[in-house]
Amino acid sequence: MPENEKLYESLKEFLRQKLHLSANAHLKPEFLIKDDTIRLKPDLAIEDSTDRYIIEVKKKLSIVSISVINLYKDLISKRSDKYRYRYIIICKVSAPLEEAVAKAAGIDVLLLPPGVKMPEVDAAKPSAGIKFTSKKSWAVISSLLKEKMSSIRQISLKEHVSYGWSHKTISALLSQGIAARKDDLIVISDMNKLLNGIAWERPFENLFIREIKLRGKSAFDTARYISRVTKIENIDCSFTSYTAAGLYTGYSVRGDTAYAYMKNQDIGRLIDILSEDITNDGVTVRLYLPDRDVFSDSKELEDVKVVSPGQTLLDIAGQGYSSKDVTKMMVDKYAAL
Incomplete structure (x- = not known):
């Protein structure tokens, strides 16, 4: 079962009660928010008749998660369709300042009650087991950004990062579609995805x-x-x-x-x-x-x-x-x- 479907199943009753969803409400597992350069997938997109709920699930409410939802709002506002959209962040912990910012931005915050286990949101993890924002990994990535195109060995020598770690970082970038190979060299191919990953991984x-x-x-x-x-x-x-x-x-x-x-x-x-x-x-x-x-x-x-x-x-x-x-x-x- 895809990760967003697992997440929906684990939160279904909570969502039905809080959002007063009808029996016909359903998950839109392939829902994308995009323009000419950006393709984003929210944690959950739920459709109920002409209402659509765009939802992010986080352990803690933060300015970054609010910014992500604001990006969704900005992109969706350019659409012309029949749906009414509501933007929601589900979290375990929040603070008054972030709640006030979310309210001002037109974003609803739903707190999971005590004792409810926070579901894992694997789809939001861009780094496939390696932290792109760790000191050594970021040295590799920033070197690639500066050189535009380079080899793993060249990056390793220049940044004094072991070849093994450089290879692991580049492999993670390739597997996530953030980087691509051009002959024997590596280039960043999806800058938006990289920057979104940074914002998620190290707010x-x-x-x-x-x-x-x-x-x-x-x-x-x-x-x-x-x-x-x-x-x-x-x-x-x-x-x-x-x-x-x-x-x-x-x-x-x-x-x-x-x-x-x-x-x-x-x-x-x-x-x-x-x-x-x-x-x-x-x-x-x-x-x-x-x-x-x-x-x-x-x-x-x-x-x-x-x-x-x-x-x-x-x-x-x-x-x-x-x-x-x-x-x-x-x-x-x-x-x-």
Whole structure:
């Protein structure tokens, strides 16, 4: 039985009660949401007369899962058919902020009751047993993105990743239809699928730890100020996500928020140093805990310390659909960075 049919069977009674489905409601197992470049398959698509329910099933409600449903809404809005669509996220755990965002986006959140086992959603796992976003695998993938076309051996030597691991990563990309062979070389053939996999596997917002507001004219000026202070005080701090991507690409990004990595033990010290600049109304600085070494290969761009291009692409892709424009710009310029 296909995975989405197993999932539907395990949740059928819960869905019938919560959505008041008729006896004629049924799963649409091959339902695709697509345009000229994107082909996406939701966890569940249920049809009941002229109503269609587009559903994602997650352990925890997140900004990324909301972004995925928003992408579905955007693509489906371009259709002209007889159906009324309702967008739903089923999860075990949620928080007030994410619930408010989902409500504002017109997405319903259904919480599974305590004691109900969360079904496995195998169809959502793009990496076939290997994490594409792990340090070594991402080194392989980012090298392939930069070179456009390369061999496994060339990637292994360049990135100092073992041939065995490089081969395993490339094999996973090939098996998922993300990469393809051209003679003896490998190329990324489905960029959208790769970026969707990154957003699912390593949601950047899962690394969020704290937010502060500082007096400042813009996110860029604030990032430059913090970079100068942390350099003087010998504190590890590197900007990433929209902040770094904007500097790398020249793409205009939101000017009211800066994004930075810091070690947990340094955050309190930085806040003490910046205490006179902290305000209730100013530039937002969102701080994230690194899940790998992001500081060693950081660099300065326009007096702002930023993570490497590869780390920036990983983080901005991890923002999901909300960052799709700047992510595409990073991909387009990546080889030259």
